[in-house]
Amino acid sequence: MLINQLSVFIENKKGHLSKITKVLKDAQVDIRAISVFDSAEFGILRIVVDKPEVGAEALKKAGHVVKQSYVLAIDPSDKVGSLHDVFALLSDNDVNIEYVYSFVMPNNQGAPLIILKADDQEKAIALLTASDFSLIPKEAVYNVQNG
Amino acid sequence: MxxxxxxxxxxxxxTRKLQFKRLKKTLHHVYENVPYYHEKFKAAGVKPVDIRTLEDLRLLPLTTKEDxxxxxxxxxxxxxxxxxxxxxxxxxxxxxxxxxxxxxxxxxxxxxxxxxxxxxxxxxxxxxxxxxxxxxxxxxxxxxxxxxxxxxxxxxxxxxxxxxxxxxxxxxxxxxxxxxxxxxxxxxxxxxxxxxxxxxxxxxxxxxxxxxxxxxxxxxxxxxxxxxxxxxxxxxxxxxxxxxxxxxxxxxxxxxxxxxxxxxxxxxxxxxxxxxxxxxxxxxxxxxxxxxxxxxxxxxxxxxxxxxxxxxxxxxxxxxxxxxxxxxDMLIIGGVNVFPSQIEGVLLGIKGIGSNYQIRVLKKGYLDRIEIDVEVVNQDLLVSVTLLDQLYKEIESKLHTILGIHAGIHLVEPKSLVRSEGKAKRVIDLRSENQ
Structure with a gap:
């Protein structure tokens, strides 16, 4: 259920993001989800890609600092309050959310999905599965069927 | 006037007569009261009595900040x-x-x-x-x-x-x-x-x-x-x-x-x-x-x-x-003396950063400003921005403690700093250029 995510250190300066995307492009790595967490001086780029190992290796080789870590991909279903239900379930059960960002997959009718990092991932999986939230398997995220 | x-x-x-008289008195004073100088003079094979003219001053060993x-x-x-x-x-x-x-x-x-x-x-x-x-x-x-x-x-x-x-x-x-x-x-x-x-x-x-x-x-x-x-x-x-x-x-x-x-x-x-x-x-x-x-x-x-x-x-x-x-290589930043070695000492004592760094001294308006690029090497810092922020603050506060001035810290990617051949160019002083 866990999705491999790449975290890359970025300096807040012009052209830095495109340097990273160029590396991924040249390595034929496709980006599924992307988010930037930043402060005034620096930030962390978080991406989910189709070939995490290949992407991480290419970025490291190009001199970037890369960390691989695991996150959850959730389909909260596209209706009012559904995201709240996810967050409330976790918080009621004392699971802390470290960060969350959203993405879409073309084979999901364009409904928004979320990437979520919890402090206790195993517990989060158990809670979400028990409550019938749909967790997206990593194969589905990595291997998107276009069209 | x-x-x-x-x-x-x-x-x-x-002037020379007065200088000589006072020099002799000072030499006896240090020779008798500062063991370190006593030894230093002895090692150089010279005693206060050997100083017979003002020119003889050059026979005495030099003193440095290291002493x-x-x-x-x-x-x-x-x-x-x-x-x-x-x-x-x-x-x-x-x-x-x-x-x-x-x-x-x-x-x-x-x-x-x-x-x-x-x-x-x-x-x-x-x-x-x-x-x-x-x-x-x-x-x-x-x-x-x-x-x-x-x-x-x-x-x-x-x-x-x-x-x-x-x-x-x-x-x-x-x-x-x-x-x-x-x-x-x-x-x-x-x-x-x-x-x-x-x-x-x-x-x-x-x-x-x-x-x-x-x-x-x-x-x-x-x-x-x-x-x-x-x-x-x-x-x-x-x-x-x-x-x-x-x-x-x-x-x-x-x-x-x-x-x-x-x-x-x-x-x-x-x-x-x-x-x-x-x-x-x-x-x-x-x-x-x-x-x-x-x-x-x-x-x-x-x-x-x-x-x-x-x-x-x-x-x-x-x-x-x-x-x-x-x-x-001493720098004077707003009247405060700063040695690159002091900065290096602080940086080498902090975990998660590389040994390569670059110091830039520039003018912000008329005031001197020192900026230091530091390479982030530890991937485990990428767990959260907070960790990077803590590193940033740790570097800033330790430098302030040692230097007595605030330095602008830039966290940069490893190897993004230019490595020159031979002696690394650690300090770039841009003050005269943008005046």
Missing amino acids: KIWSDKEKMSREE LRKNYPFNLFAVPKNKIVRYHASSGTTGKPTVVGYTKNDLKVWREVIARIATMGGVTNEDTAQITFGFGLFTGAFGLQQGLEKVGAGVIPMSSGNTQKQIMIMQDFQSTVLIGTPSYALHLAEAAQEMGIDPKEELFLKYGLFGGEGSTEEMRAKLNEAWGIVATENYGMSELIGPGVSGECLAFKGMHINEDHFIAEIIDPNTLEVLPEGSVGELVITPITKEGLPLIRYRTKDITRLDTTPCDCGRTSVRMAKITGRTD
Whole structure:
């Protein structure tokens, strides 16, 4: 259920993001989800890609600092309050959310999905599965069927 | 123009005679009371009795900041601790400061030499002097304060910073003399204008006595123009006494050294040989009236030259030219001495960053600013921005503790810093370029 995510250190300066995307492009790595967490001086780029190992290796080789870590991909279903239900379930059960960002997959009718990092991932999986939230398997995220 | 002391008008011969007498006394003082010097002289095979002329001074070993560091804090003091009535310190090269101590008589000498340079710069008992050096362990503020009071001027001990209040007090107290670093003085002039105050029309400044960092003739012209003052420069360092070693008179032909208290030599920094008068080289100073911390042939690492030709002001003392550089890599940031090795020491002690770094010194307005690029190497920091932020703050606060100034930190990717061949270019000083 866990999705491999790449975290890359970025300096807040012009052209830095495109340097990273160029590396991924040249390595034929496709980006599924992307988010930037930043402060005034620096930030962390978080991406989910189709070939995490290949992407991480290419970025490291190009001199970037890369960390691989695991996150959850959730389909909260596209209706009012559904995201709240996810967050409330976790918080009621004392699971802390470290960060969350959203993405879409073309084979999901364009409904928004979320990437979520919890402090206790195993517990989060158990809670979400028990409550019938749909967790997206990593194969589905990595291997998107276009069209 | 008034000359404060007759000592400044002695003939060269009289000066040399007095210097020799005082040198001998100082040599006996250190030989008998500072074990470190006793050993150092012995190792060099020389005793105070071997010094028979002023020229024999060159037979004695040189003293460096390293000697002070090795004897931290008080081992070079030549008097018992109960004779010391004042301590000051400047930043050292390894985290430990360089400590200096003054006896009652040392403070008396300090007042005297400052009174002289204040007089050289145009100050009289009619003046009100605003001191913008920081009052604290650094010598600048206290030195000027005591000497100016000796002249009879009114002292406003503003200390550093608090720019708007500086201008307000300057206007309300009608300050006529500004004391500080030249770069801060330029910054203040700009601040006054931003507050809608014309420094020339609405303030009362006549003279500026600047020190703590070197300056150029261009800076003097800017200072004179911005404030409508007559700016002079003075020179000193805490190891020697603080400010008061030398100062400019209104003939602007170099800084007159208080030669009855300090003997100046110029050496070749590589061969360490004494160079003939007029040569450019490293200034070496021997204080000859100090009791607390008498140093012998102290290497200032400052590059200048000496001139004994007569000065229009009537003083006969030797003059040193403006400092044109350093023989070591010390940086002066807003009057604070910073060694790249201090920065390196801090960085190497912090986890998660690489051994490569780059220091940039630049001007922000008229103020010096130091920026340091540090490479992030630990991927585990990428768990959260908070961790990166903590690293950033750790670096900033440790540097502040050691350097006493705030440095701008930039976290950069590993290997993004240029690695030059051979010796790494650690320091880039951009200050002269963007002036």
